[in-house]
Amino acid sequence: MRIPEEPYKINERITAKEVRLVGENIEPGIVDINTARAMAKAQGLDLVEIAPTAVPPVCKVVDYSKFKYEQKKKQKEIKAKAQKVVIKEIRFGPNTDDHDFDFKLKHATNFLKEGSKVKAYVHFVGRTIVFKERGVNLLKKFSEALSEYGKLEMEPKLEGKRMTIILAPAPAKGAK
Incomplete structure (x- = not known):
């Protein structure tokens, strides 16, 4: 010993x-x-x-x-004071409709409010990869809708069959 x-x-x-x-x-x-x-x-x-x-x-x-x-x-x-970074993921398809989009937007808003980062991605399955511009538009619309709660940390980026963005929580209004 x-x-x-x-x-x-x-x-x-x-x-x-x-x-x-x-x-x-x-x-x-x-x-x-x-x-x-x-x-x-x-x-x-x-x-x-x-x-x-x-x-x-x-x-x-x-x-x-x-x-x-x-x-x-x-x-x-x-x-204990050191902050642990938590990344929550949200998945879209290139043909995600408005209701699903709003539902996922609400979840992302809550994640950002609680201080977690949000990684949103569009997953292209099979031949849907030809609709890359739909993925870009969807992710841009998503990040603009969340601009009040978080800032875009990573622009839409295609990696294999996934187009990804990362949003970090916006600093608290009263904090300096």
Whole structure:
């Protein structure tokens, strides 16, 4: 069984001769490493190197287990705030009628409102590939109808038997 390596150097593992000391109940400043260790030990805390690339390295007097817990918590928050991109697909045929078009338009509107991207495509089956201009017109009409809720990210593009566009949600009206 392998023990995971600690991300920070603590106490005796710190190799610098001098460190910039910070922490609660500590006078910030540059001190000798042995003095810093003694100050941390006197408070029953650990000396943790938080900025090893600084000159001299920055060390904080803190309870290490509590410090690690806070760092994990911060990482989780950052991860939770990161937005995940969801792409919803909507399929058309070159001969899609108005009712189906409106139905799919309503779904796309909802997808864009909830913040998902929409990938709309016209799938040409068999000989319908000769109606490419119908596909272009259909997708242009679709993107124009959704211009209030999303912006066109990719112009109609034919890949094999599929003509595709991608719409990204429009930024919220109140957001800057």
